[in-house]
Amino acid sequence: MNTPALALTGEESAMLAGTRGAGTAMAMRLVTGLAGVLGATRLIPITGAHIDGCLYHGRAGLDFARKLVDLGATVAVPTTLNVSSLDLMHPGLVRLPPTEAVPARALMDAYTALGAKPTWTCAPYQSVQRPGAGEHIAWAESNAIVFANSVLGARTERYGDFIDICAAITGRVPEAGLHLPANRVPTLELDCSGLSASLLAHDAAWAALGDVVGRRSGTGVPLLTGIDPDLVDEDKLKALGATAASAGGVALFHVAGVTPEALADAPAAPESLPVERVTAAMLRAARDELTTAAGARALDAVALGTPHFSLPEFEKLAQALADAPAFHPDCTVWISTSREVLARARDAGFVQVAEARGARIVVDTCTYITPILAPDTRTVMTPSGKWAWYAPANLGVDVVFGTLGECVASACAGEVIRDDTHWS
Amino acid sequence: MTPTGPNTVRGEALAARTLTPGTGTGPLLVLDEPLSFWGGTDLQTGVITDPHHPQYGTSLAGRILVMDASRGSSSSSSVLAEQLRAGVGPAAIVLGARDAIIVLGALAAAELYGTRLPIVLADGPVLERLRAAAPATATVQATADEAIICTAIIGTEGAP
Numbered sequence: 001m002n003t004p005a006l007a008l009t010g011e012e013s014a015m016l017a018g019t020r021g022a023g024t025a026m027a028m029r030l031v032t033g034l035a036g037v038l039g040a041t042r043l044i045p046i047t048g049a050h051i052d053g054c055l056y057h058g059r060a061g062l063d064f065a066r067k068l069v070d071l072g073a074t075v076a077v078p079t080t081l082n083v084s085s086l087d088l089m090h091p092g093l094v095r096l097p098p099t100e101a102v103p104a105r106a107l108m109d110a111y112t113a114l115g116a117k118p119t120w121t122c123a124p125y126q127s128v129q130r131p132g133a134g135e136h137i138a139w140a141e142s143n144a145i146v147f148a149n150s151v152l153g154a155r156t157e158r159y160g161d162f163i164d165i166c167a168a169i170t171g172r173v174p175e176a177g178l179h180l181p182a183n184r185v186p187t188l189e190l191d192c193s194g195l196s197a198s199l200l201a202h203d204a205a206w207a208a209l210g211d212v213v214g215r216r217s218g219t220g221v222p223l224l225t226g227i228d229p230d231l232v233d234e235d236k237l238k239a240l241g242a243t244a245a246s247a248g249g250v251a252l253f254h255v256a257g258v259t260p261e262a263l264a265d266a267p268a269a270p271e272s273l274p275v276e277r278v279t280a281a282m283l284r285a286a287r288d289e290l291t292t293a294a295g296a297r298a299l300d301a302v303a304l305g306t307p308h309f310s311l312p313e314f315e316k317l318a319q320a321l322a323d324a325p326a327f328h329p330d331c332t333v334w335i336s337t338s339r340e341v342l343a344r345a346r347d348a349g350f351v352q353v354a355e356a357r358g359a360r361i362v363v364d365t366c367t368y369i370t371p372i373l374a375p376d377t378r379t380v381m382t383p384s385g386k387w388a389w390y391a392p393a394n395l396g397v398d399v400v401f402g403t404l405g406e407c408v409a410s411a412c413a414g415e416v417i418r419d420d421t422h423w424s
Numbered sequence: 425m426t427p428t429g430p431n432t433v434r435g436e437a438l439a440a441r442t443l444t445p446g447t448g449t450g451p452l453l454v455l456d457e458p459l460s461f462w463g464g465t466d467l468q469t470g471v472i473t474d475p476h477h478p479q480y481g482t483s484l485a486g487r488i489l490v491m492d493a494s495r496g497s498s499s500s501s502s503v504l505a506e507q508l509r510a511g512v513g514p515a516a517i518v519l520g521a522r523d524a525i526i527v528l529g530a531l532a533a534a535e536l537y538g539t540r541l542p543i544v545l546a547d548g549p550v551l552e553r554l555r556a557a558a559p560a561t562a563t564v565q566a567t568a569d570e571a572i573i574c575t576a577i578i579g580t581e582g583a584p
Contacts (some may be wrong), residue, residue: 061502160524
Protein backbone atom coordinates (compact mmCIF):
# COMPACT_ATOMS: atom_id res chain seq x y z
CA MET A 1 0.00 0.00 0.00
CA ASN A 2 2.51 2.56 -1.19
CA THR A 3 1.56 6.20 -1.27
CA PRO A 4 1.88 7.84 -4.71
CA ALA A 5 4.82 10.20 -4.89
CA LEU A 6 4.49 13.92 -4.33
CA ALA A 7 4.68 15.83 -7.62
CA LEU A 8 6.11 19.35 -7.35
CA THR A 9 5.82 22.16 -9.89
CA GLY A 10 8.99 23.68 -11.29
CA GLU A 11 8.67 26.63 -8.93
CA GLU A 12 8.20 24.35 -5.92
CA SER A 13 11.18 22.20 -6.89
CA ALA A 14 13.25 25.35 -7.23
CA MET A 15 12.23 26.47 -3.75
CA LEU A 16 13.27 23.09 -2.38
CA ALA A 17 16.58 23.36 -4.20
CA GLY A 18 17.29 26.73 -2.62
CA THR A 19 16.90 29.19 -5.50
CA ARG A 20 14.79 31.38 -3.19
CA GLY A 21 17.33 31.06 -0.41
CA ALA A 22 18.20 28.54 2.28
CA GLY A 23 15.36 29.72 4.54
CA THR A 24 12.69 29.01 1.92
CA ALA A 25 14.36 25.65 1.22
CA MET A 26 14.15 24.73 4.92
CA ALA A 27 10.47 25.77 4.97
CA MET A 28 9.82 23.68 1.84
CA ARG A 29 11.45 20.64 3.50
CA LEU A 30 8.81 20.78 6.25
CA VAL A 31 5.95 21.38 3.80
CA THR A 32 6.99 18.44 1.62
CA GLY A 33 7.71 16.33 4.72
CA LEU A 34 4.16 16.95 5.91
CA ALA A 35 2.83 16.18 2.42
CA GLY A 36 4.53 12.80 2.60
CA VAL A 37 3.01 12.03 6.00
CA LEU A 38 -0.45 13.06 4.82
CA GLY A 39 -0.14 11.15 1.55
CA ALA A 40 -0.64 14.28 -0.56
CA THR A 41 0.30 14.02 -4.23
CA ARG A 42 0.66 17.77 -4.79
CA LEU A 43 0.86 21.14 -3.07
CA ILE A 44 -1.70 23.93 -3.43
CA PRO A 45 -1.26 27.71 -3.16
CA ILE A 46 -2.71 29.58 -0.17
CA THR A 47 -4.02 33.15 0.09
CA GLY A 48 -3.01 33.81 3.70
CA ALA A 49 -1.61 32.40 6.91
CA HIS A 50 -2.11 32.76 10.66
CA ILE A 51 0.85 31.89 12.87
CA ASP A 52 0.66 30.36 16.34
CA GLY A 53 4.40 29.73 16.64
CA CYS A 54 4.93 33.22 18.09
CA LEU A 55 3.92 32.07 21.60
CA TYR A 56 7.03 31.11 23.53
CA HIS A 57 7.08 27.48 24.71
CA GLY A 58 10.80 27.07 25.13
CA ARG A 59 13.96 27.35 23.14
CA ALA A 60 12.97 25.11 20.22
CA GLY A 61 10.40 27.60 18.93
CA LEU A 62 12.85 30.50 19.13
CA ASP A 63 15.66 28.46 17.56
CA PHE A 64 13.35 27.62 14.64
CA ALA A 65 12.19 31.20 13.95
CA ARG A 66 15.69 32.62 14.32
CA LYS A 67 17.10 30.03 11.95
CA LEU A 68 14.55 31.09 9.31
CA VAL A 69 15.42 34.77 9.88
CA ASP A 70 19.15 34.05 9.73
CA LEU A 71 18.65 32.15 6.47
CA GLY A 72 16.87 35.17 4.96
CA ALA A 73 13.29 33.84 4.72
CA THR A 74 10.22 36.11 4.46
CA VAL A 75 6.51 35.35 4.16
CA ALA A 76 5.05 35.09 0.64
CA VAL A 77 1.37 35.69 1.60
CA PRO A 78 -0.44 38.08 4.03
CA THR A 79 0.26 36.62 7.47
CA THR A 80 -1.21 37.42 10.90
CA LEU A 81 0.22 36.52 14.32
CA ASN A 82 -1.49 34.79 17.24
CA VAL A 83 -0.98 35.84 20.86
CA SER A 84 2.40 36.01 22.56
CA SER A 85 3.05 35.69 26.29
CA LEU A 86 3.61 39.47 26.71
CA ASP A 87 1.34 42.52 26.64
CA LEU A 88 3.46 45.15 24.90
CA MET A 89 0.76 47.82 25.35
CA HIS A 90 0.64 47.43 29.15
CA PRO A 91 4.27 46.92 30.28
CA GLY A 92 4.58 45.35 33.72
CA LEU A 93 1.20 43.60 33.53
CA VAL A 94 2.73 40.21 32.75
CA ARG A 95 4.94 38.95 35.60
CA LEU A 96 7.20 36.66 33.55
CA PRO A 97 10.75 36.33 34.87
CA PRO A 98 13.41 37.76 32.52
CA THR A 99 14.50 34.21 31.65
CA GLU A 100 11.12 33.83 29.91
CA ALA A 101 10.23 37.42 29.00
CA VAL A 102 13.46 38.08 27.09
CA PRO A 103 13.19 35.06 24.74
CA ALA A 104 9.40 35.61 24.43
CA ARG A 105 10.10 39.14 23.16
CA ALA A 106 12.86 37.87 20.89
CA LEU A 107 10.39 35.38 19.40
CA MET A 108 7.89 38.18 18.66
CA ASP A 109 10.68 40.16 16.99
CA ALA A 110 11.74 37.15 14.90
CA TYR A 111 8.23 36.64 13.51
CA THR A 112 7.79 40.31 12.63
CA ALA A 113 11.24 40.16 10.97
CA LEU A 114 9.87 37.35 8.80
CA GLY A 115 7.25 39.81 7.52
CA ALA A 116 4.17 38.79 9.54
CA LYS A 117 1.78 41.50 10.81
CA PRO A 118 2.00 42.14 14.58
CA THR A 119 -1.71 41.45 15.19
CA TRP A 120 -1.13 39.32 18.36
CA THR A 121 -4.63 37.86 18.46
CA CYS A 122 -6.18 34.39 18.58
CA ALA A 123 -9.25 35.83 16.82
CA PRO A 124 -7.93 37.01 13.43
CA TYR A 125 -11.47 36.34 12.18
CA GLN A 126 -12.67 39.43 14.09
CA SER A 127 -10.55 41.65 11.85
CA VAL A 128 -12.15 43.62 9.03
CA GLN A 129 -9.79 41.72 6.73
CA ARG A 130 -10.51 38.00 6.83
CA PRO A 131 -10.60 35.13 4.36
CA GLY A 132 -13.73 34.28 2.42
CA ALA A 133 -15.57 31.04 1.69
CA GLY A 134 -13.62 28.54 -0.39
CA GLU A 135 -10.20 30.20 0.07
CA HIS A 136 -7.32 27.87 0.90
CA ILE A 137 -5.41 29.23 3.89
CA ALA A 138 -2.89 27.95 6.43
CA TRP A 139 -4.17 28.84 9.88
CA ALA A 140 -2.80 27.63 13.18
CA GLU A 141 -4.34 27.71 16.70
CA SER A 142 -7.23 25.37 17.24
CA ASN A 143 -9.95 27.97 17.80
CA ALA A 144 -8.89 30.01 14.77
CA ILE A 145 -8.79 26.85 12.64
CA VAL A 146 -12.27 25.68 13.58
CA PHE A 147 -13.74 29.19 13.11
CA ALA A 148 -12.11 29.65 9.70
CA ASN A 149 -13.33 26.29 8.44
CA SER A 150 -16.79 26.30 10.00
CA VAL A 151 -17.95 29.91 10.13
CA LEU A 152 -15.98 31.54 7.30
CA GLY A 153 -16.08 28.49 5.03
CA ALA A 154 -12.38 28.92 4.27
CA ARG A 155 -10.27 25.77 4.02
CA THR A 156 -7.45 25.01 6.40
CA GLU A 157 -6.01 21.83 7.84
CA ARG A 158 -5.07 21.76 11.55
CA TYR A 159 -1.78 23.57 11.19
CA GLY A 160 0.44 24.10 14.19
CA ASP A 161 3.74 25.55 15.16
CA PHE A 162 6.55 25.32 12.55
CA ILE A 163 4.38 24.35 9.58
CA ASP A 164 2.34 27.57 9.88
CA ILE A 165 5.33 29.79 9.13
CA CYS A 166 6.69 27.32 6.57
CA ALA A 167 3.39 27.50 4.67
CA ALA A 168 3.50 31.32 4.86
CA ILE A 169 7.08 31.41 3.51
CA THR A 170 6.46 28.97 0.66
CA GLY A 171 2.84 29.99 0.03
CA ARG A 172 2.02 26.29 -0.25
CA VAL A 173 0.33 23.51 1.72
CA PRO A 174 -0.16 19.81 0.99
CA GLU A 175 -3.42 19.04 -0.79
CA ALA A 176 -4.84 16.96 2.03
CA GLY A 177 -7.16 16.91 5.01
CA LEU A 178 -9.73 19.68 5.22
CA HIS A 179 -8.52 21.25 1.97
CA LEU A 180 -10.35 18.39 0.23
CA PRO A 181 -14.17 18.63 -0.06
CA ALA A 182 -14.54 14.91 0.68
CA ASN A 183 -13.16 15.46 4.19
CA ARG A 184 -15.56 18.31 4.96
CA VAL A 185 -18.80 16.30 4.93
CA PRO A 186 -20.48 15.54 8.29
CA THR A 187 -19.58 12.35 10.14
CA LEU A 188 -22.33 12.57 12.74
CA GLU A 189 -25.48 14.57 13.40
CA LEU A 190 -26.13 16.13 16.79
CA ASP A 191 -29.81 16.94 17.15
CA CYS A 192 -30.08 20.10 19.29
CA SER A 193 -33.85 20.60 18.90
CA GLY A 194 -34.31 19.80 22.60
CA LEU A 195 -32.33 22.88 23.69
CA SER A 196 -34.52 25.86 24.57
CA ALA A 197 -34.15 29.28 23.00
CA SER A 198 -33.60 30.80 26.46
CA LEU A 199 -30.71 28.41 27.15
CA LEU A 200 -29.14 29.09 23.74
CA ALA A 201 -29.38 32.84 24.41
CA HIS A 202 -26.31 32.48 26.68
CA ASP A 203 -22.91 32.35 24.98
CA ALA A 204 -21.70 30.08 27.82
CA ALA A 205 -24.36 27.53 26.86
CA TRP A 206 -22.68 27.35 23.45
CA ALA A 207 -19.34 26.75 25.16
CA ALA A 208 -20.95 23.92 27.16
CA LEU A 209 -22.44 22.65 23.89
CA GLY A 210 -18.91 22.76 22.45
CA ASP A 211 -17.71 20.54 25.28
CA VAL A 212 -20.45 18.02 24.45
CA VAL A 213 -19.73 18.30 20.71
CA GLY A 214 -15.98 17.85 21.24
CA ARG A 215 -16.38 14.78 23.40
CA ARG A 216 -18.91 13.18 21.02
CA SER A 217 -17.12 14.06 17.78
CA GLY A 218 -13.44 13.48 18.52
CA THR A 219 -11.73 14.56 15.31
CA GLY A 220 -14.89 14.07 13.24
CA VAL A 221 -17.09 16.64 11.52
CA PRO A 222 -20.32 17.18 13.48
CA LEU A 223 -23.49 18.58 11.92
CA LEU A 224 -25.68 20.37 14.47
CA THR A 225 -29.35 20.38 13.57
CA GLY A 226 -32.53 21.74 15.13
CA ILE A 227 -31.14 25.18 15.99
CA ASP A 228 -33.10 28.32 15.06
CA PRO A 229 -30.71 30.36 12.86
CA ASP A 230 -31.98 33.57 14.47
CA LEU A 231 -30.42 32.47 17.80
CA VAL A 232 -26.94 32.18 16.31
CA ASP A 233 -24.19 34.80 16.04
CA GLU A 234 -20.43 34.66 15.53
CA ASP A 235 -19.65 34.96 19.26
CA LYS A 236 -21.74 31.88 19.99
CA LEU A 237 -20.04 29.95 17.18
CA LYS A 238 -16.68 31.15 18.51
CA ALA A 239 -17.54 29.74 21.96
CA LEU A 240 -18.81 26.48 20.44
CA GLY A 241 -15.76 25.94 18.23
CA ALA A 242 -13.12 26.93 20.79
CA THR A 243 -14.50 24.52 23.38
CA ALA A 244 -15.11 21.72 20.85
CA ALA A 245 -11.49 22.06 19.72
CA SER A 246 -10.29 21.92 23.34
CA ALA A 247 -12.47 19.01 24.45
CA GLY A 248 -12.07 17.03 21.21
CA GLY A 249 -10.13 17.55 18.03
CA VAL A 250 -12.88 19.33 16.13
CA ALA A 251 -11.52 21.49 13.28
CA LEU A 252 -14.79 21.82 11.36
CA PHE A 253 -18.45 21.75 12.35
CA HIS A 254 -21.61 22.63 10.52
CA VAL A 255 -24.80 24.18 11.86
CA ALA A 256 -27.74 23.44 9.57
CA GLY A 257 -29.13 26.60 8.01
CA VAL A 258 -26.37 28.75 9.51
CA THR A 259 -22.80 27.93 8.48
CA PRO A 260 -21.78 28.34 4.81
CA GLU A 261 -21.43 24.65 4.02
CA ALA A 262 -24.74 23.71 5.69
CA LEU A 263 -27.07 26.19 4.00
CA ALA A 264 -30.10 25.06 2.03
CA ASP A 265 -28.16 24.90 -1.24
CA ALA A 266 -25.29 22.87 0.25
CA PRO A 267 -24.85 19.20 -0.65
CA ALA A 268 -27.07 17.01 1.51
CA ALA A 269 -25.48 15.15 4.41
CA PRO A 270 -24.90 11.42 3.95
CA GLU A 271 -28.14 9.53 4.60
CA SER A 272 -26.57 6.99 6.94
CA LEU A 273 -25.31 9.65 9.34
CA PRO A 274 -25.47 8.51 12.98
CA VAL A 275 -27.69 10.82 15.04
CA GLU A 276 -27.40 11.68 18.72
CA ARG A 277 -29.69 13.95 20.71
CA VAL A 278 -28.21 16.75 22.80
CA THR A 279 -30.16 17.65 25.95
CA ALA A 280 -30.08 20.53 28.44
CA ALA A 281 -28.97 17.99 31.06
CA MET A 282 -25.86 17.26 28.94
CA LEU A 283 -25.05 20.98 28.87
CA ARG A 284 -25.46 21.23 32.65
CA ALA A 285 -23.19 18.19 33.06
CA ALA A 286 -20.61 19.88 30.80
CA ARG A 287 -20.92 23.06 32.87
CA ASP A 288 -20.20 21.04 36.02
CA GLU A 289 -17.27 19.22 34.38
CA LEU A 290 -15.78 22.56 33.38
CA THR A 291 -16.02 23.69 37.01
CA THR A 292 -13.24 22.57 39.37
CA ALA A 293 -14.17 24.72 42.41
CA ALA A 294 -16.58 23.06 44.83
CA GLY A 295 -19.35 24.90 46.67
CA ALA A 296 -20.00 28.57 47.31
CA ARG A 297 -16.87 30.58 47.91
CA ALA A 298 -15.14 33.94 47.58
CA LEU A 299 -14.28 34.92 44.02
CA ASP A 300 -10.86 36.43 43.23
CA ALA A 301 -11.16 37.10 39.52
CA VAL A 302 -13.29 36.81 36.40
CA ALA A 303 -11.67 35.98 33.05
CA LEU A 304 -13.36 37.21 29.88
CA GLY A 305 -12.11 37.14 26.30
CA THR A 306 -10.88 33.59 25.58
CA PRO A 307 -10.83 33.59 22.57
CA HIS A 308 -10.30 37.35 22.40
CA PHE A 309 -13.31 39.53 23.28
CA SER A 310 -15.14 40.82 20.19
CA LEU A 311 -16.74 44.22 19.58
CA PRO A 312 -20.27 42.80 20.08
CA GLU A 313 -19.10 41.12 23.30
CA PHE A 314 -17.84 44.48 24.61
CA GLU A 315 -21.24 45.94 23.75
CA LYS A 316 -23.06 43.09 25.47
CA LEU A 317 -20.91 43.53 28.58
CA ALA A 318 -21.55 47.28 28.64
CA GLN A 319 -25.28 46.58 28.49
CA ALA A 320 -25.04 44.02 31.31
CA LEU A 321 -23.16 46.55 33.42
CA ALA A 322 -25.62 49.41 32.82
CA ASP A 323 -27.41 48.87 36.13
CA ALA A 324 -24.54 47.11 37.93
CA PRO A 325 -22.47 48.61 40.75
CA ALA A 326 -18.67 48.61 40.69
CA PHE A 327 -16.99 45.21 40.84
CA HIS A 328 -16.11 44.00 44.34
CA PRO A 329 -12.68 45.38 45.33
CA ASP A 330 -11.35 41.86 46.00
CA CYS A 331 -12.45 40.55 42.58
CA THR A 332 -10.63 41.64 39.41
CA VAL A 333 -12.36 41.34 36.07
CA TRP A 334 -9.86 40.73 33.26
CA ILE A 335 -10.77 41.17 29.59
CA SER A 336 -8.39 39.82 26.94
CA THR A 337 -8.77 41.25 23.44
CA SER A 338 -6.87 42.40 20.36
CA ARG A 339 -5.55 45.91 19.80
CA GLU A 340 -7.78 46.30 16.75
CA VAL A 341 -11.00 45.37 18.58
CA LEU A 342 -9.96 47.38 21.66
CA ALA A 343 -9.58 50.54 19.57
CA ARG A 344 -13.00 50.04 17.99
CA ALA A 345 -14.66 49.22 21.34
CA ARG A 346 -13.08 52.28 22.95
CA ASP A 347 -14.29 54.49 20.11
CA ALA A 348 -17.79 53.12 20.74
CA GLY A 349 -17.50 53.84 24.49
CA PHE A 350 -17.98 50.18 25.55
CA VAL A 351 -14.55 49.72 27.14
CA GLN A 352 -14.95 52.75 29.41
CA VAL A 353 -18.15 51.29 30.94
CA ALA A 354 -16.24 48.18 32.05
CA GLU A 355 -13.14 50.08 33.14
CA ALA A 356 -15.24 52.46 35.25
CA ARG A 357 -16.36 49.44 37.31
CA GLY A 358 -12.81 48.17 37.74
CA ALA A 359 -12.22 45.90 34.73
CA ARG A 360 -8.64 45.50 33.51
CA ILE A 361 -7.75 45.14 29.82
CA VAL A 362 -5.16 42.72 28.42
CA VAL A 363 -3.97 42.78 24.80
CA ASP A 364 -1.40 40.81 22.74
CA THR A 365 -1.75 37.79 25.05
CA CYS A 366 -4.35 36.03 27.21
CA THR A 367 -4.86 35.52 30.94
CA TYR A 368 -4.65 31.71 30.86
CA ILE A 369 -1.23 31.35 29.24
CA THR A 370 0.99 33.80 31.13
CA PRO A 371 1.15 35.15 34.70
CA ILE A 372 -1.18 38.16 34.84
CA LEU A 373 -3.69 37.24 37.57
CA ALA A 374 -2.55 38.17 41.09
CA PRO A 375 -0.31 35.45 42.59
CA ASP A 376 -2.78 34.75 45.43
CA THR A 377 -5.69 34.15 43.01
CA ARG A 378 -7.48 30.93 43.96
CA THR A 379 -10.93 30.97 42.38
CA VAL A 380 -11.73 32.39 38.96
CA MET A 381 -15.05 32.50 37.14
CA THR A 382 -15.31 32.46 33.36
CA PRO A 383 -17.91 32.02 30.62
CA SER A 384 -15.15 30.58 28.41
CA GLY A 385 -15.04 26.81 28.00
CA LYS A 386 -11.50 27.04 26.67
CA TRP A 387 -10.29 29.06 29.66
CA ALA A 388 -11.98 26.55 31.97
CA TRP A 389 -10.28 23.66 30.16
CA TYR A 390 -6.72 24.95 30.34
CA ALA A 391 -6.42 27.37 33.29
CA PRO A 392 -6.43 24.81 36.13
CA ALA A 393 -3.33 23.09 34.68
CA ASN A 394 -1.65 26.27 33.38
CA LEU A 395 -2.22 28.53 36.39
CA GLY A 396 -3.06 26.23 39.28
CA VAL A 397 -6.38 28.01 39.96
CA ASP A 398 -9.86 26.64 40.59
CA VAL A 399 -12.43 27.53 37.95
CA VAL A 400 -16.16 28.16 38.06
CA PHE A 401 -17.71 28.05 34.60
CA GLY A 402 -20.85 30.16 34.20
CA THR A 403 -22.77 32.56 32.00
CA LEU A 404 -21.70 36.17 31.51
CA GLY A 405 -24.65 37.18 33.72
CA GLU A 406 -23.49 34.85 36.50
CA CYS A 407 -19.93 36.18 36.12
CA VAL A 408 -21.03 39.84 36.35
CA ALA A 409 -23.27 39.21 39.39
CA SER A 410 -20.47 37.26 41.08
CA ALA A 411 -17.85 39.92 40.31
CA CYS A 412 -20.05 42.58 41.91
CA ALA A 413 -20.74 40.41 44.97
CA GLY A 414 -17.17 39.15 45.34
CA GLU A 415 -18.44 35.59 45.64
CA VAL A 416 -19.71 32.90 43.32
CA ILE A 417 -23.39 33.41 42.51
CA ARG A 418 -25.23 30.77 40.49
CA ASP A 419 -28.44 31.33 38.56
CA ASP A 420 -29.80 27.96 37.55
CA THR A 421 -32.57 29.61 35.53
CA HIS A 422 -29.85 30.33 32.94
CA TRP A 423 -29.24 26.61 32.51
CA SER A 424 -32.69 25.15 31.88
CA MET B 425 12.55 -9.96 14.94
CA THR B 426 11.06 -11.19 18.26
CA PRO B 427 13.47 -10.36 21.11
CA THR B 428 14.87 -13.32 22.95
CA GLY B 429 16.51 -13.74 26.33
CA PRO B 430 16.52 -16.01 29.35
CA ASN B 431 13.50 -14.35 30.95
CA THR B 432 11.43 -13.51 27.89
CA VAL B 433 7.99 -14.95 28.37
CA ARG B 434 6.54 -13.77 25.11
CA GLY B 435 6.95 -11.12 22.51
CA GLU B 436 5.84 -10.32 19.03
CA ALA B 437 6.72 -8.21 16.01
CA LEU B 438 3.98 -5.99 14.69
CA ALA B 439 3.97 -4.15 11.37
CA ALA B 440 3.32 -0.44 11.11
CA ARG B 441 3.95 2.37 8.64
CA THR B 442 6.73 4.93 9.01
CA LEU B 443 5.81 8.58 9.41
CA THR B 444 9.24 9.69 10.64
CA PRO B 445 12.22 7.31 10.69
CA GLY B 446 14.30 6.33 13.71
CA THR B 447 14.69 3.70 16.41
CA GLY B 448 13.44 3.85 20.00
CA THR B 449 13.09 1.46 22.95
CA GLY B 450 11.15 1.92 26.17
CA PRO B 451 8.17 0.82 28.24
CA LEU B 452 4.84 1.00 26.43
CA LEU B 453 2.44 3.71 27.53
CA VAL B 454 -0.98 3.38 25.89
CA LEU B 455 -3.09 6.50 26.35
CA ASP B 456 -6.68 5.87 27.39
CA GLU B 457 -7.80 9.21 25.95
CA PRO B 458 -6.37 11.71 23.43
CA LEU B 459 -3.83 14.14 24.88
CA SER B 460 -2.84 17.72 24.10
CA PHE B 461 0.93 18.03 24.62
CA TRP B 462 0.41 21.78 25.04
CA GLY B 463 -1.39 22.52 28.28
CA GLY B 464 -1.42 18.80 29.01
CA THR B 465 2.24 17.89 29.51
CA ASP B 466 5.14 19.52 31.33
CA LEU B 467 7.82 21.11 29.10
CA GLN B 468 10.75 20.22 31.32
CA THR B 469 9.74 16.73 32.51
CA GLY B 470 7.29 15.28 29.97
CA VAL B 471 4.77 14.47 32.74
CA ILE B 472 1.02 14.58 31.90
CA THR B 473 -0.38 17.63 33.73
CA ASP B 474 -3.92 17.70 32.30
CA PRO B 475 -6.19 17.07 35.32
CA HIS B 476 -8.95 15.86 32.96
CA HIS B 477 -6.72 13.09 31.59
CA PRO B 478 -7.07 9.62 33.14
CA GLN B 479 -3.26 9.19 33.11
CA TYR B 480 -2.57 12.49 34.89
CA GLY B 481 0.85 12.36 36.58
CA THR B 482 2.36 9.76 34.21
CA SER B 483 5.60 10.67 32.41
CA LEU B 484 5.95 10.35 28.63
CA ALA B 485 9.76 10.59 28.83
CA GLY B 486 11.48 7.56 27.36
CA ARG B 487 8.19 5.72 26.77
CA ILE B 488 6.85 4.11 23.63
CA LEU B 489 3.80 6.33 23.49
CA VAL B 490 0.74 4.76 21.89
CA MET B 491 -2.16 7.08 21.09
CA ASP B 492 -4.97 7.37 18.56
CA ALA B 493 -4.29 11.06 17.92
CA SER B 494 -3.50 14.23 19.79
CA ARG B 495 -6.19 16.57 21.03
CA GLY B 496 -6.72 20.30 21.13
CA SER B 497 -4.02 22.89 20.84
CA SER B 498 -1.88 23.22 17.76
CA SER B 499 0.96 24.49 20.00
CA SER B 500 1.69 20.86 20.79
CA SER B 501 4.31 20.69 18.00
CA SER B 502 6.50 23.19 19.87
CA VAL B 503 6.06 21.39 23.15
CA LEU B 504 7.12 18.07 21.64
CA ALA B 505 10.13 19.68 19.90
CA GLU B 506 11.18 21.33 23.14
CA GLN B 507 10.82 18.05 25.05
CA LEU B 508 12.97 16.34 22.40
CA ARG B 509 15.59 19.11 22.72
CA ALA B 510 15.56 18.74 26.50
CA GLY B 511 15.80 14.93 26.31
CA VAL B 512 12.44 14.26 27.98
CA GLY B 513 10.44 13.32 24.87
CA PRO B 514 8.98 9.89 24.20
CA ALA B 515 11.33 7.20 22.81
CA ALA B 516 8.86 6.59 19.96
CA ILE B 517 5.24 7.37 19.14
CA VAL B 518 2.73 4.91 17.69
CA LEU B 519 -0.30 6.71 16.26
CA GLY B 520 -3.69 5.43 15.19
CA ALA B 521 -4.16 8.38 12.82
CA ARG B 522 -1.92 10.61 10.68
CA ASP B 523 -1.43 13.35 13.24
CA ALA B 524 0.34 16.28 11.60
CA ILE B 525 0.85 18.21 14.85
CA ILE B 526 2.85 15.39 16.41
CA VAL B 527 4.87 14.68 13.27
CA LEU B 528 5.80 18.34 12.75
CA GLY B 529 7.24 18.61 16.25
CA ALA B 530 9.55 15.73 15.37
CA LEU B 531 10.42 17.17 11.91
CA ALA B 532 11.33 20.55 13.42
CA ALA B 533 13.47 18.98 16.14
CA ALA B 534 15.24 16.93 13.47
CA GLU B 535 15.90 20.10 11.43
CA LEU B 536 17.26 22.00 14.45
CA TYR B 537 18.91 19.41 16.66
CA GLY B 538 19.32 16.30 14.53
CA THR B 539 17.06 14.20 16.80
CA ARG B 540 15.37 11.17 15.24
CA LEU B 541 12.09 10.35 16.98
CA PRO B 542 10.41 7.40 15.25
CA ILE B 543 6.70 7.99 14.65
CA VAL B 544 4.71 5.17 13.11
CA LEU B 545 1.11 4.64 12.06
CA ALA B 546 -0.57 1.45 13.25
CA ASP B 547 -3.94 -0.10 12.50
CA GLY B 548 -6.61 -1.01 15.06
CA PRO B 549 -5.56 -4.64 15.70
CA VAL B 550 -1.94 -3.60 16.26
CA LEU B 551 -3.02 -0.91 18.71
CA GLU B 552 -5.05 -3.55 20.56
CA ARG B 553 -2.00 -5.87 20.75
CA LEU B 554 0.05 -3.02 22.20
CA ARG B 555 -2.68 -2.22 24.71
CA ALA B 556 -2.63 -5.86 25.80
CA ALA B 557 1.16 -5.88 26.06
CA ALA B 558 1.55 -2.63 28.08
CA PRO B 559 3.50 -1.85 30.20
CA ALA B 560 6.00 -4.22 28.55
CA THR B 561 9.11 -2.83 26.89
CA ALA B 562 8.93 -2.37 23.14
CA THR B 563 11.27 -1.33 20.36
CA VAL B 564 10.14 0.69 17.36
CA GLN B 565 12.33 0.46 14.26
CA ALA B 566 11.19 2.73 11.46
CA THR B 567 13.01 3.11 8.16
CA ALA B 568 11.78 4.95 5.10
CA ASP B 569 10.40 1.66 3.76
CA GLU B 570 8.99 -0.20 6.74
CA ALA B 571 8.27 -0.02 10.43
CA ILE B 572 8.26 -2.81 13.01
CA ILE B 573 7.18 -2.69 16.64
CA CYS B 574 8.70 -5.48 18.76
CA THR B 575 7.19 -6.14 22.16
CA ALA B 576 8.87 -8.16 24.88
CA ILE B 577 7.08 -9.14 28.05
CA ILE B 578 9.81 -10.22 30.44
CA GLY B 579 9.03 -12.18 33.56
CA THR B 580 9.65 -15.40 35.48
CA GLU B 581 6.11 -16.59 36.09
CA GLY B 582 6.42 -19.35 33.52
CA ALA B 583 6.46 -19.64 29.78
CA PRO B 584 3.21 -20.08 27.81
